[in-house]
Amino acid sequence: MLDDDPIAQTILALCADAGPARSICPTDAAKAFARAREQDDLAWRGHLTQVRARAIALARAGRLVIYRKGKPADPDDFRGVYRVGLPRAD
Template sequence: MNIQDSTTTAPASLEHALLSILTKASPGTLSAPEIAHAISPEGDWHGLLMPIRRTAVELAMAGRLVIYRKGKPADPADFRGVYRLGLPRHD
């Protein structure tokens, strides 16, 4: 399955790529364009932005990542605008 496929459930490869990239960036956060560019540096990474958002929402609802808006955790079911993604902190 291609990670750019449009499905209601995130492809496991996109979930894996997203979490892998965030693990390398931990404890920092990354924007969706930064993640998309890391997944497809030579290709059309713009096409990954919506799939990344959908996957991020699913992972945030499951507690596997955090969506940040203006530096604070955002409600994954209701956020708009520029956002960043990070792994949950266990301090």
């Protein structure tokens, strides 16, 4: 399911570009997805819920990590501002 999902692929591509030492903001993924679909400048807002859902699914699958305040967060129990990134070796 996630391998052919365009939002999940956008998130993974941005995380790969950032590398394992950095994370991305979910709004970056939503904006990149909207740009790729040639939507207007504010269309990204409508994709934020989908980005969050895909980030949670990817975290559950072990493909990325959700961070809150710089620390890994439980994908099933986090609130507020978050970032996503590749799993770190440390």
